Amino acid sequence: MARRPWPRIKQEVSRERWVEIPEPVREVYKIWRPTPMFRAYGLEKALDTPAHIYYKYEGVSPAGSHKPNTAVPQAYYNKMEGTKRITTETGAGQWGSALSFACQMFGMGLEVYMVKISYQQKPYRKLLMNTWGAEVIASPSERTQAGRTILAKDPQSPGSLGIAISEAVERAAADPDTKYALGSVLNHVLLHQTVIGLEALKQMEMAGEYPDVVIAPFGGGSNFAGLALPFVHGRIAEGRQTLCLASEPASCPKLTKGQFRYDFGDTLGMTPLMPMFTLGHNFMPPAVHAGGLRYHGAGPIISQLIKDGHVQAEAIQQLECFEAGVLFAKAEGILPAPEANHAIASVIRQAQAAKQAGQRRTILFNLCGRRTILFNLCGHGHFDLQAYDDYFAGKLQDHQFTDEQLYANLRELEEVPFPA
């Protein structure tokens, strides 16, 4: 078959400094890109901080998050390769929505295996995907062997992301015209997302500043990498001192509590092994509202950068995150996605540190304590208002793990022997 070479595989192992964004992808990007960068004057005032706070807002995309940045090129490359249909899984629905939009733009079929409990609890996310022409199937389903096996054991199974992945992969493996697509973790996905940070570099230049701190939420790594990698390059190639800070949920602390091991990307162990900071592919995070961050491992690129000291991480509990998100909505007007609230909570910590430092310095040296902070507001919370309802109603809680719970899934994994 005279198919074009697989650009996604080539991108996955590329050593090129620059990879061109294809023209048809740019045409679709034009619907919402470049995304706006805002100076958060309202938040600065609310925090009474000398820090300058900027944010890049990815919620203006049709699907409402940063996910279309990779969904669109993945749909395009698949189209070029002759793929007729894509399969994928979705939990909270952000990735499924983004890929539905992208497949619609290129006239491709899409099957989304949506975790059954989400399918039932989030009918609007499903409808959004339907409106863009995707078929959404509650997982486990009767359509695959994986689904039928689960249903035979437990007809009432609420499903899981691991099962949904298995169903999507099984469908893709059974048909040469069908391919499976993943929304984070892998190198080519992170590459696609760097459009965020490249735009941010130019926008910061227009604002006449360069960030001292760059912050983004951390799930599998695409959100964080998208904003931060161009600034990490500034550290490595230009000797800048920028603090690149990944903000992860305390309920799934792969970066701050996990270990650097060879692990699978999926729960069932169907992917190749990858070197990653991980809690083990069997780690089951509690059901927090920031569904997009409930992933056991970190993409290999970010894992290596953590190990090399170019990226820092902190874990934040969800009550602090929602408190930060509500403050942000009041101060800036935009209602953030629960995932984005993690970045906001980290920003507030940094801004308060800048304030304390500024006050100390004012007393001791009369120096300016200003600090420039840039963060990724990766999406809006229009489909996550149930989470805010639960927060206001006092139904959310923080999570504490025992060491046994955290490390039980790591024992069998091989340590990565790479040089530190």
Place this chain on the structure above:
Amino acid sequence: MARRPWPRIKQEVSRERWVEIPEPVREVYKIWRPTPMFRAYGLEKALDTPAHIYYKYEGVSPAGSHKPNTAVPQAYYNKMEGTKRITTETGAGQWGSALSFACQMFGMGLEVYMVKISYQQKPYRKLLMNTWGAEVIASPSERTQAGRTILAKDPQSPGSLGIAISEAVERAAADPDTKYALGSVLNHVLLHQTVIGLEALKQMEMAGEYPDVVIAPFGGGSNFAGLALPFVHGRIAEGRQTLCLASEPASCPKLTKGQFRYDFGDTLGMTPLMPMFTLGHNFMPPAVHAGGLRYHGAGPIISQLIKDGHVQAEAIQQLECFEAGVLFAKAEGILPAPEANHAIASVIRQAQAAKQAGQRRTILFNLCGRRTILFNLCGHGHFDLQAYDDYFAGKLQDHQFTDEQLYANLRELEEVPFPA
């Protein structure tokens, strides 16, 4: 009391050509303004039309519609006048959300009387208002005499916009520090919305075109006036031939079936009489999903322009509108609000007419049948997915009125004696 003069009253009766937007309002506008203007390449392709279609997208505002354009200056002017608290009503929730956002920006209190049936059916809209600090009260409530009177007669009353207005007005009338705010119809509201059309004029100039047709949905007039008035000025002052087309729901056809009479702005008859195209203030439109367009009358400015032949109108059934909205979501990626679907349906009619004209002309004269269409995509449909669900499920229907139903509420109203 040394209060500043009432700028909103002055604006309501202003004869000035230009009214400056205050600096603090511009500061808040910066969160989402200027809004993007798009060339709808995807829709043009889907329709195979020679027409050039542009749209101004107001859904990028924090509340997701054009309503903050007037909510922000209204909150600001109230703040300047010394108002401590604003009251308002909301049905579907767009206006209540916008005013909640605006009041939060200026640190003002807000009481929103939300029609009880909407309060129960749309908890997410309520939560959005709560997140921005507004108090949302299901109407009819025990808080007002109007509410108590209704509840005494019918404890299970689902409420109505008329009742909610009465409650909000009663609360404002009872306290000198509290004022009532309205989201459409009045001259100062239309004035505030013209920021849309003024931006569009500049953006069309950047695109090197001038629209032959300008289209917007029509409820009370603020959405339509916001985009169209600067182009109506082009007709009157510059002799241009632009067709300015208001797209109203066939379920509430005040422009195409109503009459030009003196009528009240509210259902209970508490406002001054205004000259308006109306179906009568007691007209009760059926429960269609485009809640923002369920209003009995048209703002006086637009009514006079209709009478003078500078503005045209057409009424469209809701099934055609949802069909148009789904086509748009697939072609352009953005999920439109049900109100916006009316404009899209009108655009599709115009584009198809351009296509037919173009084909005829190609045969007869070999002339280009191109036509430039501009419309207002006044909001996104993220909180309206139940409407799309009902549409997909075949639960929506069109509405036919008898003359008796349409004209029953007009008999007692006085005709406007103005010169035609």
